[in-house]
Amino acid sequence: MTYRIHVPSDTTAKARGADRIARLIEIVAQEHNVDVEVRRNGTRGLYWIEPLVEVDTDAGRYGFGPVKEGDIESLFAAEFYKGNVDHPLAVGLVEEIPYLKRQERFTFSRLGITDPVSLEDYQANDGFKGLKNAIKLSSQEIVDAVKESGLRGRGGAAFPTGIKWQTVLDVESPKNQKYIVCNADEGDSGTFADRLVMECDPFMLIEGMTIAGLAVGATQGYIYCRSEYPLSIENLNSAIQSAYDNNLLGADIQGSGKHFDLEVRMGAGAYICGEETSLLESLEGKRGLVRAKPPLPAIVGLFGQPTVVNNVLSLAAVPFILDKGAKAYADMGIGRSRGTLPFQVAGNVKFGGLVELAFGPTLNELMFDFGGGTRSGRPLRAVQVGGPLGAYLHEGQWDTPLGYEEFSQKEAVLGHGGVVMFDDTVDMSEQARFSMEFCVAESCGKCTPCRIGSTRGVEVIDRIREGKNVEANMELLSDLCETMLDGSLCAMGGMTPFPVQSAMKHFTEDFVTNAAAATQAKEV
């Protein structure tokens, strides 16, 4: 008989050697005269056991991981391809692994199960059911469903998606052309959920964008994907081609008379292009300078036309909502944070990966119950949530429930759901300096508080760390942060102070200790 074996193919699995493992399994199978079919799935997002090799059995898929080249012989000796066998790398039935079983995978229901670029796999697992329903609805009915779901912008700003769509639906386009733009410029450190959508389930994004097009009357979509994600671009292009070939994109989608075209555009290594107006400038072929708002992109967007700009995860949530119903989505969550958020547990973490949960559990549950604490085994000290513009949280804040409002009350942001953990070797004055340094590198330069403020910020923090007029310079740094917060044109300059201020406030000792050490060194 032929044994079917799945070897993951996302960036992280490949970075841990999955391609060679897949090839070696084929070679060694031949040597052992075992008939195997090696398929490439996405990833389950359980990164500490990647490469996780899975074997089909009647009971479900059995897993072995993390598989290294040297394990292949012993795996074959144990006849791993039969599934339920004794081997040190055996993890049992993959779907019974508590890390996975305890998740609420609404958006990522297919993650690691399907071959990312197989339309057949996608359709066999609820794919395009949402679009099928949407085709039968009026534009207003689609917008209403998204409103009712309570979905808010997953890029970080958490603006209600349905309201944005309503604006674009209601406004007249002077040139009779509206656009759907997907912000796939996932530049926040500690985040990779957008990448997982694009690499492991690209049809879901295509479906979500097509539904958005039907909802607002847009016939052209662009996915603006960062150049750091070559595999995302490859898989998206492959899936888009297959969607065109099967009449799921183009002039007359499934004979409905509806029209939607879609194209991937590559960014070029500018973090600021994750800001929606900068992204639009970049798509237009210009420097990614931030635009002043108003007018909103919903009214004057790409090439001056009404444009929906949504994050990958927002658009990826839409097929579920149109398939299973707005209520099924809205039933999950807490307060005004409805549905699920795919959290990404990263940095110094023992069990890192993707954890999709309904809003509501605490940060502690995410970092310890799922993450298992630090990989170094040292005490956890600081956690940055929401990317490089998010605050650092100290131990007293880790019981905060994961919800948009719950985090703002703590002067923190949930953002795109990235959680970066640091152990007690971290120097928080160095982290604060990096926040300013990052802003220097990535500011678009249009407004002064961001362009000049960040440079001055690095200098002031350097003086503090050198022990020069510490008290006065700490005050100056506070003032500078306020100026950047109040005076910047967009979130780049306006939020860079968040990590800096949180470091100053909750980890003051790191600034003072460095300063004292520097002074002492000078005196000696």
Next chain:
Amino acid sequence: MTTSKAVAWEPVTAQAIIDELKSKPGALLPILHAIQDRFSYIPDEAVSLIAQSLKLTRAEVHGVISFYHHFRTHQPGRHVVEVCRAEACQAQGSRALEAHAKASLGVDYHQTTDDRNITLEPVYCLGNCSCGPSIRVGDQIHADVDAARFDEIVEGLKTDRVEIM
């Protein structure tokens, strides 16, 4: 990007690339990417061709090239090695890795080794944040890179190995 697939500068090829893409809305970035992919960098001569074809000034084209970290105007080494500098990798020791990379290659960021083999670049996040520190060589991303692993990877770039793949 590695430059192994890149070819030497040819104005005719460049013009053909430009002509193929210039009617796209917002064509400048796709053109710059295609030129850099083909020639490994964007030479001055290309700027003139692009400007003429898109009816832009050379200053406008130059302004766009200089805005984006990804575009380069000088020929890189045979391999471009990008080291992630972002927070998730910092939490796993990327600052030490950066220092090691610079010291062992004898170059700073944006510089190329004397033998023209490796250009070192910083990158802010490769999306491999649960398994850092991460580096990128060409389109291949490497996870859990400490100093020893870095040396191994660099050693592999010195000769053209026959890959099992």
